[in-house]
Amino acid sequence: xxxxxxxxxxxxxxxxxxxxxxxxxxxxxxxxxxxxxxxxxxxxxxxxxxxxxxxxxxxxxxxxxxxxxxxxxxxxxxxxxxxxxxxxxxxxxxxxxxxxxxxxxxxxxxxxxxxxxxxxxxxxxxxxxxxxxxxxxxxxxxxxxxxxxxxxxxxxxxxxxxxxxxxxxxxxxxxxxxxxxxxxxxxxxxxxxxxxxxxxxxxxxxxxxxxxxxxxxxxxxxxxxxxxxxxxxxxxxxxxxxxxxxxxxxxxxxxxxxxxxxxxxxxxxxxxxxxxxxxxxxxxxxxxxxxxxxxxxxxxxxxxxxxxxxxxxxxxxxxxxxxxxxxxxxxxxxxxxxxxxxxxxxxxxxxxxxxxxxxxxxxxxxxxxxxxxxxxxxxxxxxxxxxxxxxxxxxxxxxxxxxxxxxxxxxxxxxxxxxxxxxxxxxxxxxxxxxxxxxxxxxxxxxxxxxxxxxxxxxxxxxxxxxxxxxxxxxxxxxxxxxxxxxxxxxxxxxxxxxxxxxxxxxxxxxxxxxxxxxxxxxxxxxxxxxxxxxxxxxxxxxxxxxxxxxxxxxxxxxxxxxxxxxxxxxxxxxxxxxxxxxxxxxxxxxxxxxxxxxxxxxxxxxxxxxxxxxxxxxxxxxxxx
Numbered sequence: 196x197x198x199x200x201x202x203x204x205x206x207x208x209x210x211x212x213x214x215x216x217x218x219x220x221x222x223x224x225x226x227x228x229x230x231x232x233x234x235x236x237x238x239x240x241x242x243x244x245x246x247x248x249x250x251x252x253x254x255x256x257x258x259x260x261x262x263x264x265x266x267x268x269x270x271x272x273x274x275x276x277x278x279x280x281x282x283x284x285x286x287x288x289x290x291x292x293x294x295x296x297x298x299x300x301x302x303x304x305x306x307x308x309x310x311x312x313x314x315x316x317x318x319x320x321x322x323x324x325x326x327x328x329x330x331x332x333x334x335x336x337x338x339x340x341x342x343x344x345x346x347x348x349x350x351x352x353x354x355x356x357x358x359x360x361x362x363x364x365x366x367x368x369x370x371x372x373x374x375x376x377x378x379x380x381x382x383x384x385x386x387x388x389x390x391x392x393x394x395x396x397x398x399x400x401x402x403x404x405x406x407x408x409x410x411x412x413x414x415x416x417x418x419x420x421x422x423x424x425x426x427x428x429x430x431x432x433x434x435x436x437x438x439x440x441x442x443x444x445x446x447x448x449x450x451x452x453x454x455x456x457x458x459x460x461x462x463x464x465x466x467x468x469x470x471x472x473x474x475x476x477x478x479x480x481x482x483x484x485x486x487x488x489x490x491x492x493x494x495x496x497x498x499x500x501x502x503x504x505x506x507x508x509x510x511x512x513x514x515x516x517x518x519x520x521x522x523x524x525x526x527x528x529x530x531x532x533x534x535x536x537x538x539x540x541x542x543x544x545x546x547x548x549x550x551x552x553x554x555x556x557x558x559x560x561x562x563x564x565x566x567x568x569x570x571x572x573x574x575x576x577x578x579x580x581x582x583x584x585x586x587x588x589x590x591x592x593x594x595x596x597x598x599x600x601x602x603x604x605x606x607x608x609x610x611x612x613x614x615x616x617x618x619x620x621x622x623x624x625x626x627x628x629x630x631x632x633x634x635x636x637x638x639x640x641x642x643x644x645x646x647x648x649x650x651x652x653x654x655x656x657x658x659x660x661x662x663x664x665x666x667x668x669x670x671x672x673x674x675x676x677x678x679x680x681x682x683x684x685x686x687x688x689x690x691x692x693x694x695x696x697x698x699x700x701x702x703x704x705x706x707x708x709x710x711x712x713x714x715x716x717x718x719x720x721x722x723x724x725x726x727x728x729x730x731x732x733x734x735x736x737x738x739x740x741x742x743x744x745x746x747x748x749x750x751x752x753x754x755x756x757x758x759x760x761x762x763x764x765x766x767x768x769x770x771x772x773x774x775x776x777x778x779x780x781x782x783x784x785x786x787x788x789x790x791x792x793x794x795x796x797x798x799x800x801x802x803x804x805x806x807x808x809x810x811x812x813x814x815x816x817x818x819x820x821x
Contacts, residue, residue, distance in 0.1 A: 211301040219245040231277040264288040347447030367449040369418030387414035424454035477574030483567040499546035515542035535559040552581040675700040700741040707818040712791040719784040752811040759803040
């Protein structure tokens with residue numbers, strides 16, 4: 196420092212720095228910082244407070260950052276407007292002794308000369324001279340700034356290439372002063388390779404008079420082998436009569452910790468942005484009143500709205516009306532219990548009107564005064580889970596139904612099988628003891644009837660088994676031919692030849708479905724129509740009408756048989772239900788028809804007038820491949 200002719204000159208080329216204490220009283224400032232205050236501002240050390248020379252809004256911003264510095268010793272740079280300058284400033288706590296000192300460094304957003312003209316600004320030095328009671332004289336204030344600010348100083352003789360460094364310049368890198376050779380080459384030798392070219396260009400342009408100063412954030416090798424971040428700022432302080440640079444001086448500020456903290460904060464923010472953007476769960480951020488501030492892409496995917504459409508809206512606006520009362524109840528319960536969290540499963544209505552299930556959770560974020568700062572909502576699409584649960588419920592119900600029907604089926608079919616077998620055994624014993632041939636013929640006829648009934652029971656058991664266990668296999672079916680084929684098989688049923696049978700078909704496209712199930716449906720409905728025909732009528736009939744489209748086939752079976760009583764109509768598709776005792780039957784036929792249609796996603800309806808007309812209407816989806 197002895198090589199400096201006038202240390203006061205440092206205040207000319209130091210960066211724009213203002214040092215104040217914990218009471219916001221000015222302690223020291225560089226000359227170039229004067230431009231940020233009104234020209235008539237009274238600036239006296241230990242007397243002037245920032246509140247009297249800057250706007251309340253700026254003071255509030257500085258106050259918030261001061262709290263951050265008290266906690267972390269560092270804060271992120273902020274933008275403010277001071278005396279017409281758009282300024283980026285940073286704040287750092289530089290002294291913890293006593294009331295504490297804070298260094299505010301300012302940097303105009305646009306490239307403006309930060310050096311200033313000493314004659315252009317009032318200085319704290321002049322204020323000092325006019326105020327003999329000031330705490331520090333000019334030299335003391337400058338020394339305080341250098342010591343408190345932990346500034347390294349360099350003085351470069353450009354003609355000899357010799358450099359004088361103060362002890363702090365070396366110490367901030369972990370060296371002893373004697374370990375750094377007093378040459379400019381030692382400076383460039385410590386620079387990170389990527390910064391050498393940058394610094395060389397900045398210095399060259401300044402020495403040539405193209406810039407009024409130079410500054411840069413650089414990485415320099417420390418004694419521990421790690422590169423440290425340094426803020427370097429300097430300027431030419433002496434030129435010959437031809438403008439050739441003779442001497443330059445400047446400062447180094449250790450910003451490594453701040454830079455690392457800034458990088459860590461930046462990386463943390465980037466991680467948060469990545470978590471927010473790429474999360475598989477929807478994230479909604481709202482203000483204290485619940486209005487949406489931001490959403491991540493998953494929310495857009497879940498709800499179908501754009502980000503701009505969602506902003507400013509309330510999440511409850513998308514809730515299913517049936518779920519809103521429960522959501523409000525849980526929200527109120529959260530506040531009454533002093534909790535900051537609740538969750539529930541609910542439905543949302545998407546932009547296209549479709550409904551999805553989501554697991555919704557809400558967490559309140561509070562400030563230091565326990566006020567609600569924001570709320571974070573999480574939306575997880577659980578539609579597939581809900582669909583699986585619903586499917587499982589259906590399967591469980593189907594299993595319960597199957598188990599109940601199986602028990603009933605075993606009981607009833609064992610009775611239906613045993614009854615004709617018992618009759619057959621009794622008839623066999625009678626025939627063995629019967630000598631008359633004519634009587635034997637009657638007994639044989641009775642036996643044939645029992646065997647026919649037994650065969651029907653067995654066929655229905657087989658059909659039931661096919662429906663219950665068989666998978667659907669799709670093939671092309673000609674329904675008109677299929678009906679004619681079944682009619683031929685049923686021609687030996689009683690009264691078949693007396694019935695007028697008419698089949699009409701309008702098939703716009705081929706019909707595709709499961710041949711086995713369709714065959715069971717047609718066989719049962721046609722055999723019932725024949726079995727329950729009214730032989731007392733002069734013109735009994737069965738009319739079958741078929742209409743096939745690309746999506747559906749409708750088959751109507753109309754007959755003028757004995758009909759069904761109105762009170763029996765709701766039960767005729769139940770297992771073992773029989774609407775009449777005039778014919779032998781198991782009560783399985785129509786139940787099997789309904790089960791087969793359910794497997795095909797079809798349906799059946801019936802209308803009937805007793806002793807007049809009965810119509811069964813069957814709808815079967817056409818699985819037409821086109």
